[in-house]
Amino acid sequence: MHSALLRTLLIIAALLAVNILSAFVFFRIDLTQEKRFTLSEATQNLLANLPDDVHVDVYLTGDLPPGFKRLENAVRETLDGFQAEAAKTVTYRFINPDDITAPDAKNKLIDKLQQKGLLPTNLFDNEGGKRTEKLIFPGAIVSYKGQEVAVQLLKGNKTASPQEQLNQSYEGVEFQLASAIRKLSQTKENRKRVGLVFGHTQVPPSRFSDLLASVQENYDLFFVDMTKPGPVENVDLLLVTKPDKAFSDDEIFKLDQFVVKGGRALFFVDGQRVDSVSNEGTYAQPLSLNLDDLFFRWGIRMNRDVVKDMYCAPIPFNVGNMGDKPNIQLVPWRFYPMLNNFGISNNPIVRNLDAVLGRFVSTIDTVRSAGIQKTPLLLTSEYTKLLKTPALISYNEARQQPDPATYTDGPQIVGCLLEGNFQSLYANRILPGDPRAAGFKAEGIASRILVCSDGDLIVNDVDYKRQTPYPLGFDRYTRTTFANKDFALNAIDYLIDPNGVIAARNRVVTLRPLDKIRVDSTRTGWQALNLLGPLALLSLVGVVWQFIRRRSYGQ
Numbered sequence: 001m002h003s004a005l006l007r008t009l010l011i012i013a014a015l016l017a018v019n020i021l022s023a024f025v026f027f028r029i030d031l032t033q034e035k036r037f038t039l040s041e042a043t044q045n046l047l048a049n050l051p052d053d054v055h056v057d058v059y060l061t062g063d064l065p066p067g068f069k070r071l072e073n074a075v076r077e078t079l080d081g082f083q084a085e086a087a088k089t090v091t092y093r094f095i096n097p098d099d100i101t102a103p104d105a106k107n108k109l110i111d112k113l114q115q116k117g118l119l120p121t122n123l124f125d126n127e128g129g130k131r132t133e134k135l136i137f138p139g140a141i142v143s144y145k146g147q148e149v150a151v152q153l154l155k156g157n158k159t160a161s162p163q164e165q166l167n168q169s170y171e172g173v174e175f176q177l178a179s180a181i182r183k184l185s186q187t188k189e190n191r192k193r194v195g196l197v198f199g200h201t202q203v204p205p206s207r208f209s210d211l212l213a214s215v216q217e218n219y220d221l222f223f224v225d226m227t228k229p230g231p232v233e234n235v236d237l238l239l240v241t242k243p244d245k246a247f248s249d250d251e252i253f254k255l256d257q258f259v260v261k262g263g264r265a266l267f268f269v270d271g272q273r274v275d276s277v278s279n280e281g282t283y284a285q286p287l288s289l290n291l292d293d294l295f296f297r298w299g300i301r302m303n304r305d306v307v308k309d310m311y312c313a314p315i316p317f318n319v320g321n322m323g324d325k326p327n328i329q330l331v332p333w334r335f336y337p338m339l340n341n342f343g344i345s346n347n348p349i350v351r352n353l354d355a356v357l358g359r360f361v362s363t364i365d366t367v368r369s370a371g372i373q374k375t376p377l378l379l380t381s382e383y384t385k386l387l388k389t390p391a392l393i394s395y396n397e398a399r400q401q402p403d404p405a406t407y408t409d410g411p412q413i414v415g416c417l418l419e420g421n422f423q424s425l426y427a428n429r430i431l432p433g434d435p436r437a438a439g440f441k442a443e444g445i446a447s448r449i450l451v452c453s454d455g456d457l458i459v460n461d462v463d464y465k466r467q468t469p470y471p472l473g474f475d476r477y478t479r480t481t482f483a484n485k486d487f488a489l490n491a492i493d494y495l496i497d498p499n500g501v502i503a504a505r506n507r508v509v510t511l512r513p514l515d516k517i518r519v520d521s522t523r524t525g526w527q528a529l530n531l532l533g534p535l536a537l538l539s540l541v542g543v544v545w546q547f548i549r550r551r552s553y554g555q
């Protein structure tokens with residue numbers, strides 16, 4: 001009897017010690033195959049160094065279908081992980097808009113959330129053979145020091161099935177929330193510097209306004225004048241946006257040395273110019289920017305052509321007259337490809353990305369370049385037809401029904417990532433007496449470059465009635481927002497720091513759907529097992545316990 005009491009006291013003491021210790025020492029063990037509950041190292045560093053408190057209001061909660069409930073649980077689990085890493089400086093709450101029963105108050109909340117940039121989504125789902133429809137707010141508001149930023153949690157490729165899109169959103173929860181916290185909490189000292197090359201494009205600044213405003217949320221933006229003497233310095237990345245004026249040899253030398261010395265660069269350039277107009281249509285003319293030799297040394301060739309793609313966006317076109325008025329309809333315009341092919345790459349720039357809208361794109365070929373890894377990121381569909389410039393882009397293209405048998409040129413590269421140690425175009429060409437010899441470097445350290453053969457990828461439309469720019473990627477004809485801005489911002493994040501917060505986009509959560517036919521046929525058996533199984537197990541434990549007591553104390 002004495003020994004039994006002692007064992008009981010020891011067990012109670014051990015449990016108390018474990019509970020007291022757990023209040024001071026926190027640890028988690030992630031036993032999932034994909035390590036879905038383990039935050040990326042960059043996110044852990046971000047949270048561990050938060051200088052002030054962050055609060056998150058999540059509006060994705062309530063009576064949701066199972067697929068959305070899984071996304072809600074993913075947000076909750078991620079925020080729990082944030083709290084564990086941030087030493088309680090991150091707080092959160094879930095708010096259900098449906099809890100507000102008064103119509104006026106609910107409408108007021110909806111308007112308030114929309115003004116903050118959080119939009120409701122009307123989604124459909126099929127669960128257990130039942131079709132569900134619900135207006136939800138798949139997002140959150142992150143607050144820090146009086147500032148707020150809206151976070152859309154429902155992301156992914158819209159061509160995927162609803163179940164796949166929800167899973168893609170699940171995979172992106174950490175990145176979306178961590179990006180918002182980084183945007184709000186970063187200090188002036190740790191902001192990277194982006195240099196915008198200017199003086200080489202005739203596109204007005206208003207057409208780049210959305211991209212540049214978005215870049216400034218995370219980086220310090222500077223204008224870089226390539227005509228000034230001296231090398232390009234004190235910027236982490238050069239951004240070249242739709243140039244239509246050729247670069248001089250001196251500017252090419254500066255670009256070359258910037259990259260060789262470890263600088264990163266992002267090019268959005270055209271292989272042709274579409275600006276001459278005739279009664280039959282427009283003409284695509286070859287565009288020479290004096291970048292061919294530099295690109296070739298880096299491992300790519302920009303072709304002087306224009307792509308026709310059967311997977312394309314529509315434009316308004318006069319297809320005839322209705323009485324005395326023109327009949328304007330949206331018709332496919334095969335020179336505006338919807339780029340929804342990201343190759344075999346699982347790069348975080350394009351992982352789970354929605355379609356990107358291109359306009360008069362050219363093609364890129366890869367060529368041999370020692371030490372450079374080339375990764376195609378943006379590609380056309382397989383149903384393409386290439387026109388060599390100069391080429392007539394006939395307005396009648398919109399009226400004609402295309403013959404798929406003539407679109408046989410296959411997928412074409414539009415955006416290519418280059419990584420490695422770049423060699424200078426001027427190696428063995430700079431003589432000792434050349435003024436440029438001082439500080440010249442023939443072979444550089446590891447760097448990264450991304451080249452896209454469409455300058456319009458980062459050009460936003462403008463609402464001329466209101467004199468305000470549309471969001472980048474917004475198509476005013478179809479009222480659809482493509483992922484052009486996400487692509488550009490992801491590219492900048494990756495080029496500057498591939499191990500930063502962008503690394504959270506590498507998270508993979510394997511979708512393991514149940515066999516619905518088998519579930520339906522065995523539903524009753526599983527329900528009975530879940531209902532009676534715990535009772536049977538509890539009864540078995542009681543019987544075994546009574547047997548042990550009788551055997552021990554029966555004498």
